[in-house]
Amino acid sequence: MDMSYSPEEQAFREEVREFLHTEVPAEMRDKIRLGKELTKDEQENYHAILNAKGWLAPNWPAEFGGAEWNAVQRHIFEEEAAMANAPRIVPFGLSMLAPVLQKFGSKEQQDYWLPRILNGDDWWCQGYSEPGAGSDLASLKTTAVLNDAGTHYVVNGQKTWTTLGQHANMIFCLVRTNKEVKQQEGISFLLIDMNTPGVEVRPIILLDGTHEVNEVWFTDVEVPVENLVGEQDKGWTYAKYLLTHERTNIAGVGFSQAGLAAVKRVAKAENTNGKPLMQNPHFAARVAQVEMDLMAMSTTNLRIISKAAAGEAPGVEASMLKIKGTVIRQEINDLARRAVGPYAMPFASEGLEGANDQIPDPHEMGPVAGDYFNNRKLSIFGGSNEIQRGIIAKVKLAPGA
Amino acid sequence: MNFDLTEERQMLQDSLRRYLRDKYDTAVRNKILESDSGMSAEIWAELAELGVIGALFTEEQGGFGGAGFDIAVVFEELGRAGVVEPFLDSALMGGRILAACGKDDMVEEVIAGALHLAVAHGEPDSRYDLNHVRTAADGTKLNGRKAVVMNAEAADHLIVSARMSGQAADTDGIALFLVAKDAPGLTIQGYPLLAGGRAAEVILEDVEGTLLTEDGYKVIADVTALATVAQCAEALGAMETATHLTKDYLMTRKQFGRPIGTFQALAFRMADLLVEMEQARSAVINAAGFFDTAKRDLNISGAKNLMGRAGRLVAEEAIQLHGGIAMTQEYELAHIAKRIVMADHRFGDTDYHLERFIELSAA
Numbered sequence: 001m002d003m004s005y006s007p008e009e010q011a012f013r014e015e016v017r018e019f020l021h022t023e024v025p026a027e028m029r030d031k032i033r034l035g036k037e038l039t040k041d042e043q044e045n046y047h048a049i050l051n052a053k054g055w056l057a058p059n060w061p062a063e064f065g066g067a068e069w070n071a072v073q074r075h076i077f078e079e080e081a082a083m084a085n086a087p088r089i090v091p092f093g094l095s096m097l098a099p100v101l102q103k104f105g106s107k108e109q110q111d112y113w114l115p116r117i118l119n120g121d122d123w124w125c126q127g128y129s130e131p132g133a134g135s136d137l138a139s140l141k142t143t144a145v146l147n148d149a150g151t152h153y154v155v156n157g158q159k160t161w162t163t164l165g166q167h168a169n170m171i172f173c174l175v176r177t178n179k180e181v182k183q184q185e186g187i188s189f190l191l192i193d194m195n196t197p198g199v200e201v202r203p204i205i206l207l208d209g210t211h212e213v214n215e216v217w218f219t220d221v222e223v224p225v226e227n228l229v230g231e232q233d234k235g236w237t238y239a240k241y242l243l244t245h246e247r248t249n250i251a252g253v254g255f256s257q258a259g260l261a262a263v264k265r266v267a268k269a270e271n272t273n274g275k276p277l278m279q280n281p282h283f284a285a286r287v288a289q290v291e292m293d294l295m296a297m298s299t300t301n302l303r304i305i306s307k308a309a310a311g312e313a314p315g316v317e318a319s320m321l322k323i324k325g326t327v328i329r330q331e332i333n334d335l336a337r338r339a340v341g342p343y344a345m346p347f348a349s350e351g352l353e354g355a356n357d358q359i360p361d362p363h364e365m366g367p368v369a370g371d372y373f374n375n376r377k378l379s380i381f382g383g384s385n386e387i388q389r390g391i392i393a394k395v396k397l398a399p400g401a
Numbered sequence: 402m403n404f405d406l407t408e409e410r411q412m413l414q415d416s417l418r419r420y421l422r423d424k425y426d427t428a429v430r431n432k433i434l435e436s437d438s439g440m441s442a443e444i445w446a447e448l449a450e451l452g453v454i455g456a457l458f459t460e461e462q463g464g465f466g467g468a469g470f471d472i473a474v475v476f477e478e479l480g481r482a483g484v485v486e487p488f489l490d491s492a493l494m495g496g497r498i499l500a501a502c503g504k505d506d507m508v509e510e511v512i513a514g515a516l517h518l519a520v521a522h523g524e525p526d527s528r529y530d531l532n533h534v535r536t537a538a539d540g541t542k543l544n545g546r547k548a549v550v551m552n553a554e555a556a557d558h559l560i561v562s563a564r565m566s567g568q569a570a571d572t573d574g575i576a577l578f579l580v581a582k583d584a585p586g587l588t589i590q591g592y593p594l595l596a597g598g599r600a601a602e603v604i605l606e607d608v609e610g611t612l613l614t615e616d617g618y619k620v621i622a623d624v625t626a627l628a629t630v631a632q633c634a635e636a637l638g639a640m641e642t643a644t645h646l647t648k649d650y651l652m653t654r655k656q657f658g659r660p661i662g663t664f665q666a667l668a669f670r671m672a673d674l675l676v677e678m679e680q681a682r683s684a685v686i687n688a689a690g691f692f693d694t695a696k697r698d699l700n701i702s703g704a705k706n707l708m709g710r711a712g713r714l715v716a717e718e719a720i721q722l723h724g725g726i727a728m729t730q731e732y733e734l735a736h737i738a739k740r741i742v743m744a745d746h747r748f749g750d751t752d753y754h755l756e757r758f759i760e761l762s763a764a
Contacts, residue, residue: 129725132655134656134724134725135656135657135661135724136656136657139656139657160725161725204729205729205730205731206728206729206730207727207728207729207730207735207736207738207739208595209730270526270528271526271528272528272529272530272753273530273756274530274570277528280752280756282752282755282756283752286752330717334713337742337746338745338750338751338752341528341529341746341750342523342528342529342548342549342746342747343548343549344595344743344746345549345594345595345596345600345743345746345747346549346592346593346594346595346600347592347593347594347595348592348593357590357591357592357593358590358592359592360525360548360549360590360592360602362525367595369595369739369742369743369746370595372742373595373738373739373742376717376720376721376727376728377725377728379721380720380721380724380725380728381725384721384724385721386666386667389666390666
């Protein structure tokens with residue numbers, strides 16, 4: 001048992017910290033700190049800064065131009081990025097699609113798409129969920145039918161919850177290519193150019209007024225057969241592979257640490273009944289409890305990471321981390337809104353017109369109540385926490401488990 | 402013992418529920434939310450005509466109600482429909498302060514729906530402490546800053562608390578003044594609120610006010626007690642809507658070939674919410690029913706703390722049991738959940754009332 005970072009890992013942490021503070025523009029980090037949305041240009045700029053350093057694709061093998069960091073290095077980067085208020089890397093091309101192409105794509109697909117992802121030539125989004133297929137993803141109904149000439153698939157249907165689809169020019173989709181077989185065996189994985197006639201993106205405004213997700217509609221959209229990944233009807237296998245990648249950094253330890261530090265900062269400055277809020281035993285107890293949980297969860301996270309660094313695939317532990325990690329983050333969001341008291345109520349959504357009013361924010365916390373509501377999504381998306389409990393129970397209660 | 406509403410209150414509840422069901426659906430309200438003023442003058446006038454404001458005042462004050470249960474009935478219905486018009490701040494708080502200060506002619510106008518008020522009491526560093534007033538009164542000349550003042554831009558008059566003597570946290574020495582909206586030296590910096598409506602930071606620089614009372618702390622404490630009952634009832638109504646929407650959704654949304662409410666993991670959580678709803682209703686009954694007794698504050702703090710806990714549970718679970726759909730602006734639950742959770746940020750939050758309850762129950 002050795003819980004310390006090696007000298008090399010510590011040096012790496014220093015390097016990352018230095019890089020984030022010198023290379024990432026302060027205005028960008030201020031925006032993140034104050035809960036403001038980045039523009040598409042800013043996000044692409046951040047990717048370009050990382051790419052110039054060779055750090056944009058930490059999880060890719062070197063042969064594809066990746067940094068090939070191990071799990072501990074990736075964890076260090078995520079932790080430092082959160083503390084520095086660096087933006088998130090948009091994951092759809094880099095950490096969702098790319099691993100699938102690297103494992104299941106053709107040589108031509110790898111040679112064409114992967115460099116474009118690194119260079120920022122394409123903005124990818126994910127076409128999985130449908131209005132009728134959420135937790136029950138395999139029941140998806142969007143169809144792709146091969147034309148008579150065998151040159152194109154014709155796609156019809158609707159995807160939803162498409163994150164940042166308004167910025168995207170490409171979408172990877174799960175589509176139904178066979179209705180005669182078991183649900184999971186009739187699904188294919190298609191790459192679709194969103195500029196093709198028949199593709200329409202409609203915004204969904206979330207409860208905090210943000211536009212981060214969309215509906216994507218397909219009407220007789222022609223997709224060249226070259227854009228099928230792997231084999232037809234084998235898409236479910238690839239999707240499951242992708243979902244294991246979607247769950248990296250699922251614990252969000254860095255976000256929680258940064259959030260908790262902000263809560264403590266406010267609670268020391270804010271007075272209630274003549275003394276700092278941090279000395280109110282009820283509030284202090286809640287802060288302490290979530291901090292204890294976070295300390296333990298952070299170690300759980302490292303235990304799983306070091307296993308992964310040794311080459312073991314994460315299994316049911318990823319589901320456990322997702323549940324605990326999201327519950328802790330949401331609790332910190334709750335503490336943050338309580339900490340600022342009546343000043344949690346003022347709110348102007350950036351997405352709406354007439355949002356020029358000066359919103360008082362004495363503690364420079366950004367829209368804490370908006371964040372509280374927005375982060376209710378954490379326990380819903382990427383396989384809801386109920387689905388994760390089902391996975392844990394299925395594995396751990398299986399005969400002989 | 403009889404927990405039924407009186408015939409008059411039942412009629413008021415029925416007519417109010419019917420009106421809001423017909424006239425105040427999600428689309429109508431979302432339009433109001435997006436408007437510059439953040440409220441509808443038409444809805445305000447029609448509800449005043451229905452007697453919504455009159456029910457908040459006693460007969461001596463010119464109304465036809467005014468007791469804890471009258472207020473609870475009105476605000477439960479407003480909460481059920483997610484009404485954003487400032488009945489709580491303008492009519493109830495403003496009107497009852499004026500009534501307590503003997504301004505009968507103005508109260509009459511309030512009841513008619515013709516006079517808008519704002520109560521400018523909280524300050525940037527007062528949080529939920531009612532005794533914390535730094536704004537200074539030099540005679541009738543006022544200087545200071547007030548925080549998150551509800552309805553300030555639309556108000557014809559502001560009721561401003563200011564200190565005539567003593568230190569920032571003393572209960573003595575606080576007076577209330579009436580300030581006209583166009584008074585020189587008055588600056589109102591308005592902004593929208595997450596759960597609808599508008600508020601403002603109010604800056605007073607040598608503003609001339611008219612003295613309402615020198616016993617300001619007592620008047621503010623009494624009207625805040627009344628407003629807390631109203632806020633609890635409003636949250637209860639919103640929680641009713643949240644649980645109804647969730648129940649319906651669980652039995653209509655299908656995944657894995659069956660309604661998701663048939664999965665025990667979800668059904669049991671729905672059952673837990675319904676248990677908490679009964680607790681919440683009883684807490685509001687306690688707060689309203691003991692209003693005119695020595696147990697007023699104990700019951701109010703008990704209710705506000707319980708509503709804070711149950712409200713958070715109901716709002717969060719209602720969203721989680723729905724899934725993604727509840728995260729969207731255009732779905733009714735989104736607004737309702739915001740009303741429920743933001744209620745915790747008014748008149749003292751869950752922790753504040755826990756501390757107050759401990760103090761009162763130990764006394």
